[in-house]
Amino acid sequence: MIDLDEFRAKARDWLSTMAGEFGREARRGLSPEQDLALGRRYMAAKYEAGFGGINMPVEFGGRGLSGLHKIVFETEEMEIGFPTVYFGISLGMPIPIIMKFCEDKAWVRERVIAALRGEEIWCQLFSEPAAGSDLAGLRMKAEQDGNGWKLNGQKLWTSHAHLADYGIIVARSDPNVPKHKGLTYFWVDMHAQGVEAKPFELLDHEVVCNEVFFDDVKLTDGQRIGPVGGGFGVALATLMIERYVAGDADGFGPTIPFFVDFARDVELNGRPAIEDGRIRSAIARNYALRNGLRSIRDRAFLMMEAGMEPGPEGSLSKLASVRSRQKLSELAIDLRGAAGLAYDPDAGSKEDWVSSWLSVPTGRIAGGADEMLLNTIAERILGLPQDHRPDKGVPFNQIPA
Amino acid sequence: MIDLDEFRAKARDWLSTMAGEFGREARRGLSPEQDLALGRRYMAAKYEAGFGGINMPVEFGGRGLSGLHKIVFETEEMEIGFPTVYFGISLGMPIPIIMKFCEDKAWVRERVIAALRGEEIWCQLFSEPAAGSDLAGLRMKAEQDGNGWKLNGQKLWTSHAHLADYGIIVARSDPNVPKHKGLTYFWVDMHAQGVEAKPFELLDHEVVCNEVFFDDVKLTDGQRIGPVGGGFGVALATLMIERYVAGDADGFGPTIPFFVDFARDVELNGRPAIEDGRIRSAIARNYALRNGLRSIRDRAFLMMEAGMEPGPEGSLSKLASVRSRQKLSELAIDLRGAAGLAYDPDAGSKEDWVSSWLSVPTGRIAGGADEMLLNTIAERILGLPQDHRPDKGVPFNQIPA
């Protein structure tokens, strides 16, 4: 297998040749449709260049390298701001799940390659209006229908569902057993009769999430993934895949050097703000926090490289980095006083404090709200008791709504 | 009734004549025994001067003035640092309770006057090893014994029990009913056969709290306060008395002006620390917090004076002020760096940062831990649900220990 440093060098070379056509600058001012089209072309180019499906098995069209190779590539790729956002979930969870669970290998290989090339997009239909943090509380109904199944109900928060060709979905196949036990997992064709995705706007006008309605949508039993009633287990396996995805110590917001430059420019009491103790404190504290997160990540990489299981402290990354980003963004805006009131909707959240501040609440919720992450740390790492759960062991249809 | 301003003026006059004999300076270097003896003499002088039992009924030996008069006097009194600490609980809860509930009025009058003059001290025997925040979880056993009762068990955290002549106590008279329902309330003679108070040290060597053991201690039924099984109600009434006692916006620690003076003296990077933004922030934030608490208190006084019920926001006082004191004390010590390591055990916690810092954890727990205060605000003021309580409605002797 190609050595990591050599791989990084190759990746950098290739990425730098792509920056002009597909990078941050090339995307400025594009409509969402144009940006998606650009993204599809970039994915195809990436696949041709041998950087698609880096750690996926060769038999499915991947490159058969390690997860570390993938992380190295993506870290470099993120710097340049390519239009990859549409394909992250698609390739992150649904594709690995169908590779792992679906039996028709030829069909899977077709799907994987189409997804890697940006030709097809998959979405993940988990959350519902009454089932967010409490995933097992979902109500989407899956009924036996002849040899197959019939889906009825509503999903919510489904990212990119309006762009998606396929989806993975968890539904309730048996309401008479406790809630974790009555779920079954399927893949669905998003173009099938009865599926309707309605995108809606987030607080910064971003259109990513959808309500998705299922009205008597027919599935074959071949679309089932895992056993009947075993859907919660497959869902957990799906979510576990997220665990080793590269985080960002800056919480996907501006970096500390970016803040330092800002604090040199902006004035406080007629002097550069960076001379003020409060600003120095904010810089130092946030630097220390993010340096710690980077050190944790680096150690995890080294352990994976050495064939060891990384420590559980990796679960701090999103929790700590996004909160750090939120506070620093607020401070930056306030520091500018009346001059901080302006907003440029086209600015990116890594380069603009207002954009960062407006989109950060989504980051604190997506992929596990702070409160759920704290529970996970407390329960799984520290062995503290689960919260009281009145719904535990109660048949789903007897839990008061 | 004497007007408040006139009363304040009279109180100030009298207090200033007492400062030399009984004030902070006079107490410096005294042994605990000497300080207590001085305190008893001060209480007697106060009673003679007409400032004892300010808001207690005249029939019991009090002065029959309003609660506001009492608060005005005590605010002035606190400034001078008299040795009143031994009598605060005694006069604060047990004496009002016996005035309210005991039927032998002549006996009550004797006790009240003796307590006001500092001749007798009462303690409050509530908490136990397994019953702190969860008072109703107490285990002290009260068994019917002929016409009277017999107490067996242990109390904990009883302030001044080793100095006390009498106490009020809650005990479990019936373990077969849910825990709030099986309690009965009594007064006890602390010199009776079988009572043993063992004082112990807190982390700053202060000796206030006791373990108190009861070994077949006999009581008459006349010592019962309230109905059999009605002890929890009387206990709550006792705790409610605390509610309108004057708080201290400085959390019984150093004031903001004291910190300002300190921050002018201490150097940071070769300049007075007060010029640094972080120090200015700490001053401003803590000033704003404490000014808010003072405004809440002043408004409560005015409402009481106008015959209205003050708002529930008074319950913030201890929670907010003691946390503010803790953080500011830590900052002050750290600011001095290596020079902040010295400790003078004789210094008071309103005038010395290390003393304040060492004793502040007790303040965060005594009179309701932060967590309990937040629960009270959430449940009683905001109408949020009670925590899950697996012991609710379960007979006491069936709750797993």
Next chain:
Amino acid sequence: MTILYDEAQEAIAVESRRVLDDKYDLQRLLDLVDVTGSFDEELWQSAVEQGWTALAVPEQYGGLGLGLVELGLIAQNLGALTVGVPFLSGNDAFVQLLLAGSDEAAREAWLPRIAAGEAIGVAALGEGTSPFPAAPAATVVDGKLSGSKAAVAGALKADAAVVWASANGKPALVLVELDDTMRRAVDSFDNSRLYGELVFDGAAATVLLEGEAARKAALKALARLAVVTACEQTGGGEQAMKIARDYALERKAFGQPIAAFQSIKHRIAEIYGLVELARANCIDAAARESEADFVLKACAARLSASEAYDTAARDAVQIHGGIGVTWQLGLHLHMRRARSLSAELGSPLFWEDLLVSELEGATA
């Protein structure tokens, strides 16, 4: 002045809230967010009809002659509903500065129109990042004002401004009509605040006050602006707290309302504490306008109210989970307003510094 509300004040609080609740329209507010220069004209008309513009104008100029306490009660209700009319505090600062000067003609010209809702005034004190520069760069020479002043709420629709400027090497407060003034509109994340920089290029300016008298009057006007804004922030914080509480009681997860989880429950209790401290500081400050420590108290109100609203808005969104970050729910209106009210009068750091300076003055 007492810190207990009298009956008339209680009535103002209740009645103004009723009017606002009647007029409240979430969709209208959402529509305003993205359009620079937009505000809620319908609601403003009601405000004028209700006499809110006349409230703190002296009776001799056609006003009701009421004070900071009453104004604060209205501001609190405006804040609670994140209304799209940014004129109350600016008008008041404008009125106060005219009253502080000695130009009776200017007062007679403007105050009745302000009271009647026919004109809108602002105080333009800040420049760059500073809400109150010691030596303003805007300069008056021979009655002509040049220079630019930082974005002020309401500026895009204002008819006149009192401007903090330099004249003859000393600071001064000058009155300027804005008919011909260039306004650099700010495309903001909270557009119904009508933010605009004012750019003066030889505008006719009447000097109201000069030197130390001007500085004192400007500082006091800024402090009063801070108190009115703090009331607005307190109202916003309280409302965000209540929205979070109601949602936490209704939303269930794991078989119980999420309010039963202490991470939610205690957080709401902490916000309650911040809101009550802010309210207490606002009441205290409003009652001490004529005292020597008014600026100090105003700083305390400003700081605690900014913290309360900021925390309430941030946590309310977080407590809502996914639904909290949707455009349509509109909870982001509180998040936006919390930030805009915090930034528009200068950062908390400015107010911390000012508070300590006042405290140092008092204890020196």
Next chain:
Amino acid sequence: MTILYDEAQEAIAVESRRVLDDKYDLQRLLDLVDVTGSFDEELWQSAVEQGWTALAVPEQYGGLGLGLVELGLIAQNLGALTVGVPFLSGNDAFVQLLLAGSDEAAREAWLPRIAAGEAIGVAALGEGTSPFPAAPAATVVDGKLSGSKAAVAGALKADAAVVWASANGKPALVLVELDDTMRRAVDSFDNSRLYGELVFDGAAATVLLEGEAARKAALKALARLAVVTACEQTGGGEQAMKIARDYALERKAFGQPIAAFQSIKHRIAEIYGLVELARANCIDAAARESEADFVLKACAARLSASEAYDTAARDAVQIHGGIGVTWQLGLHLHMRRARSLSAELGSPLFWEDLLVSELEGATA
């Protein structure tokens, strides 16, 4: 240097903890708190026997020639048990400063004795409230040192010090034997740190380094001291967190372990996060000693470890309720140690400023 521990390092961590656990005696530690000039002699003897004094001394001077990573592992264990022997970090700084200079005779005289546990050294850098004054007031004239240096851990028992002083108008590092030096003992809230001010009145001083070379060596020694101390703080924080966790699992209220209440549960999880960030920064810094950004990384370790220990100690006491504030439980040993380790190397504010200065240097 890698940031994964190798087998030898893992062994040091496990073995040193075993030795310390064997020797741990709460009552002995409690007895030390109030007695100025006391320390845990028995434990110190074990430390010497275990070779911890020789650990980071080069082999040519009778040491084991190991580095900061190994030292940090021992420090972490010392911190976990709030031991009463304050010599590890001071010895190390003393050794490092002798190594930085070029006085081979001094090295040969002192390093073998330090390694053998026969002598104790300290670095006396601070004065007044500053842990590292730019222009030290202590002055060397004609080989005689005068002036006083701020309290240093271990000073009351130290045999020699490297002192940050001024010589010929330039900063210098000088070696002084302390036999005849007056030590102003500090009656402290954490007496087993053996704090004493050193008061020099014409003590014989050997100049090790002068000028910019001295400044660089002193800053690097201070940074290394900060990393060793940060490891000690991290160990203390982790232990306080575990004590709180164990108590919360065992203590019941309202019919369930208090750990089931989110206010307790989430607080412990937050402390876990702080401890892991501190550990990660310590590991990172220890591995970068020879890099240009070592001081920067040391500042990060110092700041996050101070915060972690402070929070862990404060919250552990609070989580314990009443029992937590008793003398006899001894949890206050963590509270005291958290404070003393935070203050003895200068306040967090100093380290914040230093971190930003380093960062500004790096990104300028």
